[in-house]
Amino acid sequence: MELAHSYYQPKNVKNLTIIIPTLNEVDNVVPLVAQLETVLRSVSWSVLFVDDDSNDGTYEVLRTLAFERPHVQAIRRIGRRGLSSACIEGMAMATSSYIAVMDADLQHDEHLLTPMLTLMEDRHLDLVAASRFLHGGSVGSLSAKRTCMSRVANTLSAWLCGLHLSDPMSGFFMLKKSLFHEVYPGLSGQGTKILLDIITAARRPIQYAELPLRFRERLSGQSKLDAQVMWEFAYLLGQKTMRRLIPPLAEVSSPDRLP
Secondary structure (H helix, E strand, O other): OOOOOOOOOOOOOOOEEEEEEEOOOOOOHHHHHHHHHHHOOOOOEEEEEEEOOOOOOHHHHHHHHHHHOOOEEEEEOOOOOOHHHHHHHHHHHOOOOEEEEOOOOOOOOHHHHHHHHHHHHHHOOOEEEEEOOOOOOEOOOOOHHHHHHHHHHHHHHHHHHOOOOOOOOOOOEEEEHHHHHHHHHHOOOOOOOHHHHHHHHOOOOOOEEEEEOEOOOOOOOOOOOOHHHHHHHHHHHHHHHHHHHOOOHHHOOOHHHOO
């Protein structure tokens, strides 16, 4: 049998997929979808919620939204948790050219998605990150303790990993799907700092830009930032630093390659 095409091209492929990990965000997901629908009217998009088996009814609400709206999808993970791994699982499922990652707590400004996408396309960038510490950005009502923790983490990231982003701890960014495919084998999936994981897994310089983010106040639910998150960050940073110091196996001479 002669095939008409040598590859499979799925129908209704969206240009942008927004990955949103959720854990007990039942009061936030409906207004978040409404906000996305308002600001993305000129974009071909879909949103994929990755729920870590919330116990407050979040997934049930997401399932209803997905039934009512063809551009909303939701998956429920049983027996595994973690923001970074949830994002990785969602990104692996995306069929769009571009992928955005944002939180479900309404603290990320959805209005930035369109200028992010414009920057990506016009300047052929690999990644655009939203920064709370860029001129014009703001940490909002974050406590002094949390702000200090973020700044210390940013400084350590720049020092140990050579990162030049003003906010590598940001949880709001957009990247090419092709970049995700490049870094996927090197992602640790540990902790919550998926942007740091992606950048440090890259084996080449990344073409990126930043946009200022004015962090909004959480209206419902509880923040997931605690001492455990900072320990996870320290572990990830140490792991990535060691990886940078040790050459890949492909670069180590084997006996049959010696002169």
